[in-house]
Amino acid sequence: MIYPWQQSQWTSLLARIKQGSLPHALFFSGAAGLGKLDFAGEFSNYLCCEKPIKCQPCQHCNGCRLFLAGSHPDMVVVTLMEKKKQIGVDQIRELGEFLSLTAQKAKQKIVIIECADRMNVNAANSLLKNLEEPSGSTLIILVSHRIQALPATIISRCQIIQFYPPELKIATQWLSTQGTLELEAEVLLSLTRRAPLAALAMSNSGQVTTRSDCFRALIALFEQQSNPVKLAATWSKYGQVQLFIWLQSWLSDMIKLKMTTDHRFISNIDLIDALQTISDKIAIRELFKSYDLISESLRLTETQANSVLVLETLLINLSCMRTR
Ligand SMILES: [Zn+2]
Known part of the structure; x- marks a missing residue:
C-alpha cells in the first residue's frame, strides 16, 4: 500500500505505464520521512505483478510472491553496505551486469538505488554509463532526499518525481x-x-525524551553551567546526524524568534518559551555563526572525520557564544 499522501505520484506513474511512456530512469526526490523508498518498493511490486487489481499489486500471483519473498529475478536494490558511508563503484558495476541480462519474469529489469546521494564519484560515473546507454527494457529508480548532492549529469537523465509533505x-x-x-x-x-x-x-524510538534531555543540556552549556568536553562524551552515545539536526533546528528557531513574532514558522513549538529566552540573550550574528558551525559539523558526518572530535569542537564553540 502507498501512503495517503502519495496518491498523485502513484496515479501519474500508472498513467505513464498505460501510455507506454515510462522512462528508463526515475528520481524519487523529497524530504526524508515521506516514504519515498516504500513507494519505490510498492511501484516495483506493481511492475512485477502479473494481474494487478484496482491499480494495486495483487499480492498473490507468482510475480508478487517472488517480489514479496525478496527473490524476484528481475529486481535489485542497491543500498549502503553495513558500516559504509558511501555506495562504492563495485556495487554499481555489478548492476551493469544485472542490467545487461534480459528480464525473466517481469516486463523489465528494475533497480532501486536507495540513498543515491551516497554514491561516490566513481560509482556515480559508472551509473552514468548505464543511464546514457540503457540496455533493453530497464527501469532505474534513484531515491534520495538530497538531490542537490548528485551530479547534474545524473539528474538530467532521470525523470524527477517529487514528493511533498502532506497536509497537517x-x-x-x-x-x-x-x-x-x-x-x-x-x-x-x-x-x-x-x-x-x-x-x-x-x-x-524514545527520541522525544532524548531530545528534551539534549535541549536542557544545551541551555546549561549556553549558561556556562556545563563542560563542553564532558557533554560531548555524554552525547557521543546518540546518533550524531539526529543530534546535529536538532541543534540546527533549535538555532534556526532562535534566529526566527529574533526576526519575527510570527510563530507559524517555528518548528519546535513545544520549546518556544525557552528558545525565546535564550534568543533574547544572544546577538543574532552569534546565532548565525553557530548555525553555520552546526551545518559544517553535519556535513562532516558524511566524511571520515573523527566524530567525537567534531562534536567536541562544536560544543566548545557553542559554549563560547557570547551572551549580551
Ligand atoms: Zn500480483
Whole structure:
C-alpha cells in the first residue's frame, strides 16, 4: 500500500505505464520521512505483478510472491553496505551486469538505488554509463532526499518525481492510525517538517525524551553551567546526524524568534518559551555563526572525520557564544 499522501505520484506513474511512456530512469526526490523508498518498493511490486487489481499489486500471483519473498529475478536494490558511508563503484558495476541480462519474469529489469546521494564519484560515473546507454527494457529508480548532492549529469537523465509533505490533517490522521496521540502528533510533525514516517520513528524510538534531555543540556552549556568536553562524551552515545539536526533546528528557531513574532514558522513549538529566552540573550550574528558551525559539523558526518572530535569542537564553540 502507498501512503495517503502519495496518491498523485502513484496515479501519474500508472498513467505513464498505460501510455507506454515510462522512462528508463526515475528520481524519487523529497524530504526524508515521506516514504519515498516504500513507494519505490510498492511501484516495483506493481511492475512485477502479473494481474494487478484496482491499480494495486495483487499480492498473490507468482510475480508478487517472488517480489514479496525478496527473490524476484528481475529486481535489485542497491543500498549502503553495513558500516559504509558511501555506495562504492563495485556495487554499481555489478548492476551493469544485472542490467545487461534480459528480464525473466517481469516486463523489465528494475533497480532501486536507495540513498543515491551516497554514491561516490566513481560509482556515480559508472551509473552514468548505464543511464546514457540503457540496455533493453530497464527501469532505474534513484531515491534520495538530497538531490542537490548528485551530479547534474545524473539528474538530467532521470525523470524527477517529487514528493511533498502532506497536509497537517492527513499526516495527523495517519499518525493516529499508528497509535500516536493527536497532541503528540502535532509536535512530532512540527519537528519533522510534516514528514510522517520521521515523526513516527521519533515517537517509537524514545527520541522525544532524548531530545528534551539534549535541549536542557544545551541551555546549561549556553549558561556556562556545563563542560563542553564532558557533554560531548555524554552525547557521543546518540546518533550524531539526529543530534546535529536538532541543534540546527533549535538555532534556526532562535534566529526566527529574533526576526519575527510570527510563530507559524517555528518548528519546535513545544520549546518556544525557552528558545525565546535564550534568543533574547544572544546577538543574532552569534546565532548565525553557530548555525553555520552546526551545518559544517553535519556535513562532516558524511566524511571520515573523527566524530567525537567534531562534536567536541562544536560544543566548545557553542559554549563560547557570547551572551549580551
Ligand atoms: Zn500480483
